[in-house]
Amino acid sequence: AAKSALAALLLCGGIQAECPGLAGLKLRRGVNTRALGRHVPLPTRVTSQGRRMGMRRKGLAPRAESLAGLPDFLPYPSLASAKETVTWIEGRGMPGQVVNPSMFGDQLRLVAAKDVPKGEPVLTIPSSACITRDDVDKDPMLSKLTKGQDTITALALWIMKERALGEDSEWSPYFKTLPLFTYSPITWTPQERATYLRGSFVLREANQRVEALEAKWINLAKIINDNDETFGSLRSELTLQSFLDAFSVVLAHSVTLENANQIALVPLAEFLPRIYTPKEVKDKKEFRMDYDPSLDAVTLLCSSEVKQGSELYISEEYGLSNSELLLSRGLVKENNDEDFIPIEANIVMADVLYGAKKEILQAYGFGENHKFVVYRDRLPLELLSYLRLSRLSNTDDLLKLNFEVDKAVSEMNEYEILQLLLSEARTISGGFAAPDQDTDRFILRNPETTIPAKLGAVLRMGEKQVISSFMDAVRTRLAPIRGIPTKKGMENQNQEIIDMFDTFESIPKAPQKLVKDLKDWWTDENNWKDQD
Missing domain, CATH: 3.90.1410.10 (set domain protein methyltransferase, domain 1)
Structure with a gap:
């Protein structure tokens, strides 16, 4: 209790996602966040x-x-x-x-x-x-x-x-x-x-x-x-x-x-x-x-x-x-390897598999809402597994899930969770947007900058580095996945363009095909005379 009182005592909330599996950004009280799970590499104030x-x-x-x-x-x-x-x-x-x-x-x-x-x-x-x-x-x-x-x-x-x-x-x-x-x-x-x-x-x-x-x-x-x-x-x-x-x-x-x-x-x-x-x-x-x-x-x-x-x-x-x-x-360190971004994953009660998913999570020591931390050099394995579970809609797929290894359940499921993470990272990154003359590096170089401004600049720079590395890692995982999820399964994301070019290529051959079809119909080759 004493250590927790002297640590960061973080307990914050943030962005709410519109889909199950990814909710607000939050942190627990002062804990060793590096140890949280396995990872893959009123009075008038004086101013x-x-x-x-x-x-x-x-x-x-x-x-x-x-x-x-x-x-x-x-x-x-x-x-x-x-x-x-x-x-x-x-x-x-x-x-x-x-x-x-x-x-x-x-x-x-x-x-x-x-x-x-x-x-x-x-x-x-x-x-x-x-x-x-x-x-x-x-x-x-x-x-x-x-x-x-x-x-x-x-x-x-x-x-x-x-x-x-x-x-x-x-x-x-x-x-x-x-x-x-x-x-x-x-x-x-x-x-x-x-x-x-x-x-x-x-x-x-x-x-x-x-x-x-x-x-x-x-x-x-x-x-x-x-x-x-x-x-x-x-x-x-x-x-x-x-x-x-x-x-x-x-x-x-x-x-x-x-x-x-x-x-x-x-x-x-x-x-x-x-x-x-x-x-x-x-x-x-x-x-x-x-x-x-x-x-x-x-x-x-x-x-x-x-x-x-x-x-x-x-x-x-x-x-x-x-x-x-x-x-x-009230201090910061430049290039702090301990910097992280907190992400909360959850399952929703409206999910038809809510009960089964809850039991699985409890068996692994997780709750309906769980907070993970993402560092610049690694992703928490449990976050990926948690999100995979949250997006499953087929009972049979529940048996394929493994929290102990980094293994995708299906290509479609993996595509969905990676898109969720990428969208969340983009939302977080967008919150740092500022005019060019107010960038963090400019703040640090300016001799007139106040101390709180410099501290905030270094803090944001570290968090943006984590977000950038996080987005790169998600994109790397997305790269081998060729397709988009549909009701019929994963389809080539360029299928419409391919169909369009196939149509263009078939136009010059259309008259020849028409003549051949008429000839086949007229001749005995099609046995049309024997048909009722």
Whole structure:
């Protein structure tokens, strides 16, 4: 549950097809989409731009960190503030930290201050310097707000309250390094989302998230207004925008502590990028952050020896697509191999074979509606089998279906499902249409382009690459199929043209054929005289 809360939490809808077997585009909550099946190879809002300009005036301008050649645009603090936070942590019971904040180009990161043997903590954060749901629930001011709320919301409310206290907060050193917000679409204006996410399935999800958070804030604001004696002067700082900002920060920078079964805000974790390394990579170095009960602290351990000056990070179990990265962390990666397009397949109750098809799907672990993901380099085998089943109209053909192998039931059935997929891909691709001067590459090259615009451009480019590869794969499968489906079966798609040329070729021979037919009729060869 904790991992799902910190992942992309995608749940979106989209295009509805007019035929059974292909329905809207949707995604489940944060899951490892790569592992899904086998594959064949209300208050007036301050604008996001205005807030970012305000940050620059205050000297807190976001720094762009390079990752795979593309800026991540995460707003980082100064190097001095990071060092101050390290000193603050040491003062809370963990002296002698073996890490140093350091600049890697324009990136602020943590590096090992000395060689650290395998199995020893590279970073140790005392539990007294971390914030969990239990800590928030004990806060007398926040307990009225957090009752019945999820952990992410509770931690966001804690950030809002402590930030509002300013230097009076004992956590003020931490807030000098924790970003004010991320570039998740939930912090964008409605116009920014509509413009920069145009065509992407992320647009609907982002809008749904904002609507849900706004509805949540209405209830929270009512509690705040009804308890003036509790919140007092802080009321003016507790706004919808600050709530959205804090929520985005928790999504991006909180850490799942499996040993404590908690989601926590851990100081300095904001300087540890999340890195995914495929399992097939040999001798890979993995860093894991978790709670150590023997030390009563959160530690960062490495799978091998850490050399002095090595950059530290947190290893992830699986990679995230740009849609998940943008929604949960406000960043994207160029040429992200994890990018995908979600497709939902279904069967309809009006189908005369609905009952039999439902039983077959349940036997293979599928439902009446099932969501599949398509990557740029492979198609899910189960999607093809599911669609083949959805288009069958003959009971005998049900016995030919096999979900374990990529085998067509019939040429006509294969033609139908491939045309369905091709039509869906064309519809998705059409949603990205834009004037030439507003293309994604132009947006990235333009120095005046805003950060949300660049993030949206990279997101759309990745999705369009998946769609293009998907369409090519479908066309390749369609190429050997010569014909079109009719009531009589598959017929040559050029049959009408062939018949027309056959007619043209027969015209010069028509007089000769007529004379021969008359001669045959007149002579005894046809025995016409013997006929009644």
